[in-house]
Amino acid sequence: MGNTRSSQFVSRTAATAAGNLALVALVLGAGLVYGIGGSSAREDLVTDALINLVIVIGLQVFIGNTGVLSFGHLAFGSIAAYTTALLAVPATRKEVLLPNAPWGIQGVEINVLVATLLGVAAAVVIGALLGLVMARTSGLAATMITLAFLFVTEAVAENWIDLTNGAGSISSVPRLESRTWILLAVALAVAAAAAFRHSAIGRFAQAGREDELAAGAMGIDLRVTRFAALVVSAGLVGLGGSMRSQSLGTVNPTQFSFELSVIVLAMLVVGGMRTISGAIVGTVLVTVGKDVFRWLGDGPGGLPTVEGMPDFFLAALLLAVLLTRPSGLLGDWDAGQLAARRLKASEIRSAGRTQYGSGSSESGSALVADGLGVTFGGFTAVDAVSLRVEPGEVRGLIGPNGAGKTTFVNLLTGMVPATRGSASLGGSPLAGAPHAIARQGVARTFQNLRVFANLSVRENVAVAALSAARHRADRPPVDVDELLAVSGLADLADRPAATLDYGNQRRLEIARAAALRPEFLLLDEPTSGMSDTESEAMIGHVRTVAGLVGAGVLVIDHDLGFITSICDRITVLDHGEVIAEGTPAEVRADPAVIAAYLGSQADEIPANEVQA
Amino acid sequence: MTGFVQNLIDGLGNGSTYALMAVGVSLIFGVMHLVNFAHGELLTVAAYMTYFLQTRGTSWWIIVPLAITTAMVTSMGVEAVAFRRIRGANPFTLLLTSFALEILSHACWKLFVGSERKQFDKPGWAFNTFQVGPFLFEVWDVAAIVTTIVCLTATAWILRNTLFGLAIRASAEDFDAARLMGVKANRVISGAFALAGVLAGIFAALSLMRTGLAEPRMGANPLLKAVLAAIIGGLGSLQGAVVGGLALGVAEVFVRGYVGDWFGSQAAGLTDGVVFALIALLFVVRPQGLFNVATAERV
Numbered sequence: 001m002g003n004t005r006s007s008q009f010v011s012r013t014a015a016t017a018a019g020n021l022a023l024v025a026l027v028l029g030a031g032l033v034y035g036i037g038g039s040s041a042r043e044d045l046v047t048d049a050l051i052n053l054v055i056v057i058g059l060q061v062f063i064g065n066t067g068v069l070s071f072g073h074l075a076f077g078s079i080a081a082y083t084t085a086l087l088a089v090p091a092t093r094k095e096v097l098l099p100n101a102p103w104g105i106q107g108v109e110i111n112v113l114v115a116t117l118l119g120v121a122a123a124v125v126i127g128a129l130l131g132l133v134m135a136r137t138s139g140l141a142a143t144m145i146t147l148a149f150l151f152v153t154e155a156v157a158e159n160w161i162d163l164t165n166g167a168g169s170i171s172s173v174p175r176l177e178s179r180t181w182i183l184l185a186v187a188l189a190v191a192a193a194a195a196f197r198h199s200a201i202g203r204f205a206q207a208g209r210e211d212e213l214a215a216g217a218m219g220i221d222l223r224v225t226r227f228a229a230l231v232v233s234a235g236l237v238g239l240g241g242s243m244r245s246q247s248l249g250t251v252n253p254t255q256f257s258f259e260l261s262v263i264v265l266a267m268l269v270v271g272g273m274r275t276i277s278g279a280i281v282g283t284v285l286v287t288v289g290k291d292v293f294r295w296l297g298d299g300p301g302g303l304p305t306v307e308g309m310p311d312f313f314l315a316a317l318l319l320a321v322l323l324t325r326p327s328g329l330l331g332d333w334d335a336g337q338l339a340a341r342r343l344k345a346s347e348i349r350s351a352g353r354t355q356y357g358s359g360s361s362e363s364g365s366a367l368v369a370d371g372l373g374v375t376f377g378g379f380t381a382v383d384a385v386s387l388r389v390e391p392g393e394v395r396g397l398i399g400p401n402g403a404g405k406t407t408f409v410n411l412l413t414g415m416v417p418a419t420r421g422s423a424s425l426g427g428s429p430l431a432g433a434p435h436a437i438a439r440q441g442v443a444r445t446f447q448n449l450r451v452f453a454n455l456s457v458r459e460n461v462a463v464a465a466l467s468a469a470r471h472r473a474d475r476p477p478v479d480v481d482e483l484l485a486v487s488g489l490a491d492l493a494d495r496p497a498a499t500l501d502y503g504n505q506r507r508l509e510i511a512r513a514a515a516l517r518p519e520f521l522l523l524d525e526p527t528s529g530m531s532d533t534e535s536e537a538m539i540g541h542v543r544t545v546a547g548l549v550g551a552g553v554l555v556i557d558h559d560l561g562f563i564t565s566i567c568d569r570i571t572v573l574d575h576g577e578v579i580a581e582g583t584p585a586e587v588r589a590d591p592a593v594i595a596a597y598l599g600s601q602a603d604e605i606p607a608n609e610v611q612a
Numbered sequence: 613m614t615g616f617v618q619n620l621i622d623g624l625g626n627g628s629t630y631a632l633m634a635v636g637v638s639l640i641f642g643v644m645h646l647v648n649f650a651h652g653e654l655l656t657v658a659a660y661m662t663y664f665l666q667t668r669g670t671s672w673w674i675i676v677p678l679a680i681t682t683a684m685v686t687s688m689g690v691e692a693v694a695f696r697r698i699r700g701a702n703p704f705t706l707l708l709t710s711f712a713l714e715i716l717s718h719a720c721w722k723l724f725v726g727s728e729r730k731q732f733d734k735p736g737w738a739f740n741t742f743q744v745g746p747f748l749f750e751v752w753d754v755a756a757i758v759t760t761i762v763c764l765t766a767t768a769w770i771l772r773n774t775l776f777g778l779a780i781r782a783s784a785e786d787f788d789a790a791r792l793m794g795v796k797a798n799r800v801i802s803g804a805f806a807l808a809g810v811l812a813g814i815f816a817a818l819s820l821m822r823t824g825l826a827e828p829r830m831g832a833n834p835l836l837k838a839v840l841a842a843i844i845g846g847l848g849s850l851q852g853a854v855v856g857g858l859a860l861g862v863a864e865v866f867v868r869g870y871v872g873d874w875f876g877s878q879a880a881g882l883t884d885g886v887v888f889a890l891i892a893l894l895f896v897v898r899p900q901g902l903f904n905v906a907t908a909e910r911v
Binding site: 067069133136137138139140141142144145147148149151154159262269306307308309311312314315318319322323326 | 647694697698701702703704705707708709711712713715716718719720721722723726727828839840843847882884885886888889891892895896899900
């Protein structure tokens, strides 16, 4: 199994890298034809585009995989460029430029290749530190931290004059001879980005990009994925930054300003942030387009000179793309797909069958809640619920609207921190972040669907299976294709999950939760919004899937027909408390339940009017 | 001690003008989850309008209302033309779209007016100073603080006591629920942009009286301060935006003082660096900002 997975990783990475390198070669070919015999300005444009490629692909590794917007990545370029310059500029030159430089750095003069590598290393170290700082944050706060990081770096570069010569430059930066090194850097960036994309941590990051909560419920720790993505991307952007200063022969703060950060970000967004090909296409389009508009603005052939043309082009292009194709020009298309399509068929054939859970798990662990409750402000959503679900049991949880059913599931899965009581699984306490609880063996679905929208149906399930392989290895493995087949999704496996209809998305969520090899599946209204026939089909489906992985089930639902036919026992909640528990027949006859649903006057009700 | 109080007054003066912009940013975020990076461009529009009028001898008494109207109309126009199309898109797309509009605005001013600074006369009376005890005030400072207090109070009153304000607050809480209760989406969003535009216009009038110049990129810096203030306070929270603006203003003044003491006066450029480091630290400790708005996602 492990071998299959690592060979999949290698073949997919190879396909993505090959496809995108072919794309780079194509662009480069055009560039060389344009550059040959042209002025040195043309040569410079090609060099400029290649260095931009390294930076934008580096940016793609972070933004594209994690979905966290960063304004600050050029700071890594700045750090690497200054490090390279300080180490490699000739000592005689530094004595003139930086007479008061600290740490005796004046005397240092090392090989430019080593200096470049040390520059990249410095960017990686700072990236790791920033990653630790940012671990707790997401969304806008994370974006603003990257922005603050850029400004802090810029302020240091401008004001620590003894070390950086401030707004003046450190000139005479030596360079790695010939363009071969730059091409090598581009190839390295493509390969690293491809490898990250198909690595386990990269795929976890993409799941988190699509839905933070659902990723957590699959046992994915987003702090880890974001940290890893930041470190890799810091290294690549650092490499690009160092190359830029070398090719210009000088380093100063304006090379890594906020304005330029915006431009590289625009390149990524225009092409499509989710794929490497998107980064490549966007970089080339913006670099070339800006140059064309610069030429136009300079007034060729007697035309008047106009300022601001390149910026105008950039803004208009970015705006047009965002308003018409928010996912970028390429969306999810990657040149690697062309190469991968061939691999896929053989891969599936060779994956073979794996045995799965026996269905009975008498030896498993019970899910226990002991006085679990939460109060929001003054409102007690769940008072103190105690409940025990035996291994392999299918338990229903019903109650009127606002009874606290979903909140109870959120408490069990750690998505809402409990203010009192505790929960345990097989005697060991269930506590901590949602991903930690998921790893202990509690998987869930969501009432308002949370599939990983832009990932394929297969990848939705596969990413959970991958998480299980790491964190639930003691349970028998589950075959992804088997799960897709019993869920009726085999034919839809290659479609993006967002394109599925409602019922299929619900089945996909259940399949994804099952792929985590859980002890218990917590299903939050699996038939909500379904027709009667669909609900009926869902009964068999839940039983099959739970049996396949040998999991117990705790199911919330409004459909009493569904609940009574699927559950061994039912627990009834009202006003955040358990008011009844027993077999479906016992519960239906319970006066407290009848009172909760219809008011105390009602002494007899037809079963089909008891709506959960 | 006198120095401390003087710093505090200066900081609150600056900070209260940040608050004017920050409240606008926060309002717009509340109704459509957009961090509007184009909001600062309202200052630029108002500035060129002021330049156009002032150099033709128009009185400041006429310029100010016209500048405010320009900002308001532009704000509503941008919403109708651009943001309405992508309403409900993910925050990432919304933010980048506003960002693209900001760059487009910079480019257009450069393209059609030129990148050089346009200067106009400031009103002389604004810089008269007067002394109260040991403290020195400029008329402008006092005018700015008073105007800001009046505007923010008026905004709070509108939001609390009018039907429009109720609709905005309800939309900020839960937009879909508000629509089901009969709140008209177009009207409330357009209204929020109008109100934000008026506040930006007032900020513009105040700041233009002091600087007396217009240039293409002048909106970028105030916008950044406003966005930071709004996020520091907690996006969607109006008290938060005010507190965030004041905190940022005060922090800048004091940090500038200390940076001068520590690194020597030529290191004044480090002020922003230190302020940004403090902001980053705040986001690490409290990612949701000072005032927690109920934004927890439903599960």
